[in-house]
Amino acid sequence: MVALPSETGIPPKVHYLNADYGIRSWLLTTDHKRIGILYLISITFFFAIGGLMAVLIRMELATPEGDLFQSDTYNRLFTMHGIMMIFFFLIPSIPAVLGNFLIPIMVGARDLAFPRLNLFSWYLFNIAGLFTIWALVHGGVDTGWTFYTPYSTRYSNTHVIATALGIFIAGFSSILTGLNFVVTIHRMRAPGLGWFRLPLFVWSLYATSLIFILGTPVLAITLLLLAAERVFGIGIFDPSLGGDPLLFQHLFWFYSHPAVYIMVLPAMGVVSEIVPAFARKKIFGYRFIAYASVALAVLGFLVWAHHMFVAGMSIYAATVFSALSMLVAVPSAVKVFNWTATLYQGSISWDTPMLYALGFIGLFTMGGLTGVMLATLGIDVHVHDTYFIIAHFHYIMVGGAIMGYLGGLHYWWPKITGKLYPRFWSRISAMVIFIGFNVTFFPQFILGYLGMPRRYHAYPPEFQVLNVMSSAGATILGVGYLIPLIYFIWSMRYGRHASSNPWGVVGLEWETTSPPPTENFETPPVVTRGPYEYSRSEEVADGR
């Protein structure tokens, strides 16, 4: 008989949270779990700033007239919203918080390969964030998060250099995180833990790390050239000096398209953990999902020019990039089909992480399918720079990446803090977020299709109904994000103690205590089977 797993338990006497006290023990820690929590605090802060910008944007767009902000202010608002959310929240979110916490535990190691480098990358990240906030406080940037030249080099008289430097430094922090993950996954696996016994979350973060390593340096050198161009008046991207602004766009998107996979691959990894856990079933097509992660990372580097179809490319290049972009749908669909097949005939429980994972699958599918539409040359020319694009990438980034992040946070929160959060409120918030998200962004597909351009603070009155809907949805979404913030903080003090395996699932991280000891395991683990072995674990329990 399988005993029903108990949710609550007695916490261990000594664990990583109480092994040492005081602010110094946190700021100088080399424990990957504590660094994960430091990152959690930092990115929540940056998310709040980016979110505030979004609130202001939606307030302005509630009426057709540009009445709340002047167009210059509005330009700064959407630029800062994009920069904060992309570089300081989404990119570090799952890798730096959940990846930091979980990868060493999932590979059965005591820490990441380079713990001090890990702490260093957190400091770099915060210095970068402060740089960017400094620029924000002193007037902001108005180039859009894409920094297109020659506007950003010649004409904009805002704080382009400080912001670019902030992103440059943040880039090094992600490079170091990626490097740490790759070396840890290659060299620190527990005895018996072969590549195809790794949890799919580790596979997806391995693929993400490859993008960190191969893509981020290109963004770094591009921003460096941009800053040099502004400071010294040289003209690598300046057409009046023989330079080519298209070269900037190529270099920028060579990183920034793969950056989308930095955001969504880790979320896919989270979903690949949650779906089998709450369907109580071995994942369907393990190797296909693992290879699909790597395929997405590789394909992601071959499609960047689909952002430039109207920038003046040759039709032959555009056709090739269009076809390659559509190929991205193949590994994405492989994943969605395998998750669906895992659900088939599973014994599904509707716990909060599962709600988020199902939300991810639905919203990511919407975002992905509209992505195929956008990869089609004719449609792209029609809806380029409209709200259709805005809706599409928010379905991927908010509907995909943030749903995955929140799902993962809810799934592993009992492991991270050793506390349980209120089941009722967490389910409510998952549904509020799902509804709020769709009310916010679905109208934007229609707006864009009807021709409302992005990046303007005023619009023709006939678009008002849909815009008011969108602003109302944003309010719901905002409330949805506040609820978890409140009950997570509440749970740290008042939550019941979680058992070491509150969900009754398999995985190395559930075999250690909640919260884990500083060196992760009381006895070093030896792995004898693959992940997600639900049927066999019951047999073992039966045999006892």
Place this chain on the structure above:
Amino acid sequence: MAADARAVVAHHFDSPDQQREAASLGMWVFLVTEVMFFGGLFLAYVVYRGSFPHAFAAASRELDIVLGTTNTALLLASSLTMALAVRAAQLGRRLPLVVFLALTMALGSVFLGIKMYEYHHKFVEGLFPGAAFRFSGPEAPHAEMFFCLYFAMTGLHALHMVIGLGVLAVMLVLGARGRFGPLYHNPVECAGLYWHFVDIVWIFLFPLLYLVGRHA
């Protein structure tokens, strides 16, 4: 020996071998990011050289080939002394390690000195891009593009050399204190990998910048 090994293995590694393999893999991965970093500049070079071949050839002839060749020889020699230093560290031979590291640093410093002299010369001749740029040949704006890339690429390379000298100085101090031996020498190995990488970047920069205009 076992106690000796444990003293140099960080708490989260199982063995000195695991620690060394992690360090060298980490260094190789870091060098991959460096290749991508320089890659952006090389791409810009390829694009603009393709667009303005004559201006690039004319601008390239302004560079001093004697100094460039001397610098190439210096860096190649420093890679040899670096390799010898790594070997000395692996064998735990303190004096040769210190001597070869010092030699490597000396060669690197002379390289940087010559580079500074070249930069100074270009400034005086008005070949630094910007408002004061003066170029007598045809296609002056495109020649300016060449010098943009020249200063960006060699400047970034020189910055890497400076960092490398700093790393080697640390290795020199640790080596003089006898920290390295057959069981623990991965810092010297990693420093060596980095130094060779910086050398290899120059091996590409030299022909692309100094030699393109020679036969035209």
